[in-house]
Amino acid sequence: MARASVVLTLVACGEPTDDDGGAQTASATVSDGPDDAPDDAPDDVPDDAPDDAPDDAPDDGPDDGPDDGPDDGPDDGPDDGPDDGPDPTDSGDGTTGTADCAPRPTPDPAWIADYQDGIVATLTGVQPTPQGVTLGVRQSQSQRDAAGDYLLDELAALGLETHEHVYSKTGRNVFATLPATHGGEDVYVIGAHFDTVPSSPGANDNATGVAMVLSVARYLSEIECRSANVIVVVFDEEEIGLVGSFAFATWLAEQNLPVVAVHTIDQMGWDSDGDRTIELERADAGLFELYEAAEADLSITIPLIPTNTGFTDHVSFRELGFAAVGLTEEFVSGDTTRHYHLSTDVYDTVDLEYLRSTTILTHEVFGRLVDPG
DSSP states (O other), X not given: OOOOOOOOOOOOTTOOBOTTSSBOOOEEEEEOSOSSOOTTSOTTXXXXXXXXXXXXXXXXXXXXXXXXXXXXXXXXXXXXXXXXXXXXXXXXXXXXXXXXXXXXXXXXXXXXXXXXXXXHHHHTTSSOOTTSOOOOOOOSHHHHHHHHHHHHHHHHHTTOEEEEEEOSSSOEEEEEEEOOSSSOOOEEEEEEEOOOOTTOOOIIIIIHHHHHHHHHHHHHHTOSOOSSEEEEEEESOOTTTSHHHHHHHHHHHXXXXXXXXXXXXXXXXXXXXXXXXXXXXXXXXXXXXXXXXXXXXXXXXXXXXXXXXXXXXXXXXXXXXXXXXXXXXXXXXXXXOSOTTSTTOOGGGOOHHHHHHHHHHHHHHHHHHHOOO
């Protein structure tokens, strides 16, 4: 039996605060189908496939994800899909914000290095969570549940309304919404998977991607006036076949929201030659140019390389009709971690300065999307 769904209302700029003066937040469960993991997840991703195409596989991986994915999501899910999930375009009481908006903050905030360091260290078990739980390998259900709880708390600590997308007895995505503060309807999604393969603490794959997503959430929460809505999400069960992202893409399609594009991050912590280069995987129309324009305005140089890599979360969304792009280190170009899916993928192997530079670029990209200036 699926868990009960809850009607959710988003917090907008200028809404009531709690008794302590902080923004009101909530955590609720959103359910969209059967307890078992969907049996129609991408067929072209083997259960033990890596996040990205293997070195000796064609660069273009699957054409665009599963050819035989479901027409309407899981057959045994609700007939009309979940109609009570969160609507990122709903500003609650209709508050429209103010015309007197502060300038968009710098994409290189002072907190970024320490914040990302703490997230990667916590996910890999170098330090415990604030609740005293030691994480590390995030493969079994209990390990993934503990990591998901930590990430819910981290998103809530940013003042965001958090949600659990429970799609099976074993799988749960975690997400939060940042609504537009003055009337925008467009929705952008940014996400990364948080699970690992057995025996690996997954520092590069994919604590780095999670740290980047949480950083974007924190940065956007500091932008006073936003003209677009953003969903930040961390996916479960990527390592067994993109299960969590496929379930979330299916749920998202059922919401009929005006989603402009989905951006996913997988492995962003290796840069042995120090050139800051990143790869943009299968960037749909206009998305590579979006990152190019943002990079041109930064004070640092970040070379961008287009690739045709699949086998990671952006594939799930494109198959269901969403424009998408994946961000990663130089996987195809060869400057990629030597510790992929190994027990040696630990905190000490992550290049946090490289993660920071890539995050600065992504801050700039999403800052432009929600506050064009």
